[in-house]
Amino acid sequence: MLVYLTAECCGYPISIFFIVVNEFCERFSYYGMRAVLVLYFRYFLLWDDDLATSIYHAFVALCYLTPILGAIIADSWLGKFKTIIYLSIVYAIGQVTMAISTIHDITDANRDGTPDNFTFHIALSMLGLILIALGTGGIKPCVAAFGGDQFQEHQSRQLNTFFSVFYLCINAGSLLSTLITPVLRAQECGIHTQQQCYPLAFGVPAVLMVISLVVFIAGSGMYVKTDPEGNIMWSVCKCIGFAIKNRFRHRSSSYPKREHWMDWANEKYDKLLIAQIKMVLKVLFLYIPLPMFWTLFDQKVSICHFSGLLGGLPDQMQTVNPILILTLVPIMDRLIFPLIQKCGLNFSPLKRMTVGMLFAAMAFVSAALVQIEIDKTLPNFPSSSESQLKVVNTYSTTLNVTISPNEHLLIESFGVQLHTSKHTYSTISCMFVNGYTADLNITNLDSIEPSATTNYTLVNQGKRDFVLRHGEQWCEFSRKFGFGASYTFLIPSTVFSDDCESITEVEDMKPNSVHMALQIPQYFLITTGEVMFSVTGLQFSYSQAPKNMKSVLQAGWLCTNAVGNIIVLIVAELGKLPKQWAEYLLFASLLVAVSIIFSIMAYFYTYIDPAEIEAQVRKEQGLEPEEMEKETLEMEEKDEDQKNEQGVKQTKI
Numbered sequence: 001m002l003v004y005l006t007a008e009c010c011g012y013p014i015s016i017f018f019i020v021v022n023e024f025c026e027r028f029s030y031y032g033m034r035a036v037l038v039l040y041f042r043y044f045l046l047w048d049d050d051l052a053t054s055i056y057h058a059f060v061a062l063c064y065l066t067p068i069l070g071a072i073i074a075d076s077w078l079g080k081f082k083t084i085i086y087l088s089i090v091y092a093i094g095q096v097t098m099a100i101s102t103i104h105d106i107t108d109a110n111r112d113g114t115p116d117n118f119t120f121h122i123a124l125s126m127l128g129l130i131l132i133a134l135g136t137g138g139i140k141p142c143v144a145a146f147g148g149d150q151f152q153e154h155q156s157r158q159l160n161t162f163f164s165v166f167y168l169c170i171n172a173g174s175l176l177s178t179l180i181t182p183v184l185r186a187q188e189c190g191i192h193t194q195q196q197c198y199p200l201a202f203g204v205p206a207v208l209m210v211i212s213l214v215v216f217i218a219g220s221g222m223y224v225k226t227d228p229e230g231n232i233m234w235s236v237c238k239c240i241g242f243a244i245k246n247r248f249r250h251r252s253s254s255y256p257k258r259e260h261w262m263d264w265a266n267e268k269y270d271k272l273l274i275a276q277i278k279m280v281l282k283v284l285f286l287y288i289p290l291p292m293f294w295t296l297f298d299q300k301v302s303i304c305h306f307s308g309l310l311g312g313l314p315d316q317m318q319t320v321n322p323i324l325i326l327t328l329v330p331i332m333d334r335l336i337f338p339l340i341q342k343c344g345l346n347f348s349p350l351k352r353m354t355v356g357m358l359f360a361a362m363a364f365v366s367a368a369l370v371q372i373e374i375d376k377t378l379p380n381f382p383s384s385s386e387s388q389l390k391v392v393n394t395y396s397t398t399l400n401v402t403i404s405p406n407e408h409l410l411i412e413s414f415g416v417q418l419h420t421s422k423h424t425y426s427t428i429s430c431m432f433v434n435g436y437t438a439d440l441n442i443t444n445l446d447s448i449e450p451s452a453t454t455n456y457t458l459v460n461q462g463k464r465d466f467v468l469r470h471g472e473q474w475c476e477f478s479r480k481f482g483f484g485a486s487y488t489f490l491i492p493s494t495v496f497s498d499d500c501e502s503i504t505e506v507e508d509m510k511p512n513s514v515h516m517a518l519q520i521p522q523y524f525l526i527t528t529g530e531v532m533f534s535v536t537g538l539q540f541s542y543s544q545a546p547k548n549m550k551s552v553l554q555a556g557w558l559c560t561n562a563v564g565n566i567i568v569l570i571v572a573e574l575g576k577l578p579k580q581w582a583e584y585l586l587f588a589s590l591l592v593a594v595s596i597i598f599s600i601m602a603y604f605y606t607y608i609d610p611a612e613i614e615a616q617v618r619k620e621q622g623l624e625p626e627e628m629e630k631e632t633l634e635m636e637e638k639d640e641d642q643k644n645e646q647g648v649k650q651t652k653i
């Protein structure tokens with residue numbers, strides 16, 4: 001037996017320092033790259049919105065599916081230490097490849113600032129992303145489990161704190177990179193022409209991944225390293241296969257029942273392996289309802305988009321979650337959980353996870369309430385049996401418009417009339433209406449022909465300046481924009497003679513009057529839910545796994561996230577309920593239902609100490625006779641005899 005003497009600091013193994021720093025750098029690398037990925041697709045590769053978001057989601061889903069591969073490699077073949085090193089190298093190569101693919105000068109032969117060979121950049125970036133997905137997902141279940149392996153039996157309290165610190169590092173890394181990489185992208189760089197600096201935005205995450213690898217290797221001499229016990233996953237599969245086959249062979253009621261269906265593998269497989277498989281299966285069964293939590297969690301960011309509360313700030317919203325995690329984890333760990341314990345309540349891990357789910361459900365109820373308030377401020381949209389018509393009068397006097405048979409609209413010169421009628425006309429919307437006699441150029445918009453309109457264009461909140469141009473003539477005007485609002489600008493023929501003064505502004509949709517602060521409870525609730533659910537889940541998966549399958553159970557835990565992500569994509573495809581708030585309430589109710597199911601399952605779950613069970617099985621194996629095996633063999637012989645007898649009878653007939 002290998003005994004490790006680990007160096008300690010304040011009761012913690014020193015090797016942990018290298019592991020948490022490694023995690024911080026790795027998460028910086030991952031989230032930093034992710035923060036600018038869609039921008040790269042949209043503005044460098046010039047993909048449309050749909051393609052960019054589809055490839056982005058496919059990449060994220062792949063990152064959450066590869067942990068299974070990493071766990072199999074670690075537990076069955078290379079061990080966690082070597083798996084982390086090899087897959088980190090793959091990961092770093094992926095990040096460097098990705099950074100190289102963003103250098104426009106490589107293919108910009110005509111030096112116009114855009115790449116000439118998009119196929120080259122696309123191929124390189126796709127290769128980079130595949131390597132990154134393999135690396136980041138592959139090492140994910142191994143790093144947490146490897147961290148746990150560093151603790152001795154007497155350090156169980158420190159082990160729990162480790163998982164909280166580990167989670168803090170994940171979020172510190174993601175917070176910093178989400179803030180920094182978009183700023184790096186906004187810089188200008190290039191050899192021949194100056195462009196937005198994607199190489200820097202992707203290069204810094206690549207450097208952080210190399211640092212992460214170097215830090216991990218630096219701790220090499222201090223780690224507790226456990227070698228895999230042969231191809232464990234293959235043995236597990238064979239053992240489960242045999243148990244099923246054996247159970248089927250002995251389905252007659254004449255055979256005595258066994259406590260667990262896996263006991264049907266007793267004849268051929270080691271009792272220790274069977275006991276370990278039982279532990280893993282029990283936990284995996286418990287995980288079945290959990291993807292629902294992640295489905296809601298992953299939808300959380302979309303709440304902000306759809307509610308329109310934070311219309312222009314999706315980038316910043318990405319930082320709210322890690323900021324709250326950094327504050328809530330210490331509060332929970334140091335204050336709330338000890339307080340609950342002091343009150344004599346047993347707040348076991350599975351109870352925490354259930355409460356975490358309920359918090360997430362409450363977040364969605366809160367989102368629904370905010371949405372109802374927002375809906376009150378929105379204009380009345382036409383129902384399915386109505387359509388809307390907007391008429392803009394650019395004529396010099398008031399006009400009377402008749403809509404057959406007998407509806408009338410009176411529109412002043414340069415006025416707008418919105419009219420709703422049953423089954424008449426379809427909605428016409430615009431941003432700028434050109435009443436000038438010639439083409440006009442407006443800053444950041446294509447030129448507009450006379451009497452034509454532009455599409456609605458998204459503008460940032462606050463005061464914005466516009467410059468109108470036609471040949472040598474120009475004028476400038478400014479307007480203030482509120483979130484969620486929509487405006488139409490009517491440009492008259494006199495626009496240049498009165499220096500843009502005569503431009504008429506029409507407010508099509510009012511700005512949001514619902515305060516942004518109403519968003520805070522949702523975020524607070526869902527992040528409290530995340531701390532209770534996710535940090536506890538990480539600890540639970542480690543503590544309930546047998547020694548030789550720690551990474552596998554971590555991968556199982558991460559799989560709940562992958563399935564949650566896939567459900568989000570399916571739900572998005574299936575479409576939405578007509579009322580946003582109803583959709584939020586539906587999700588909240590589903591999660592409450594799932595948490596009730598989970599709490600029932602949790603009630604029947606008995607916490608185990610895998611090391612104790614393993615020791616007990618070993619002891620039993622040495623002392624007890626194989627009663628059950630003998631019994632089965634006897635029954636099999638009887639069965640065989642019966643069959644032979646029948647065979648003899650049949651031939652006689």
Ligand SMILES: CC(C)C[C@H](NC(=O)[C@@H](N)Cc1ccccc1)C(=O)O
Pocket residue numbers: 027170171174318319321322325530534558561
């Ligand atoms: C354990 C989880 C499956 C993934 C974990 N994620 C987090 O810790 C998130 N709080 C990070 C985050 C950052 C920005 C916006 C939303 C979420 C991880 O990355 O390991």
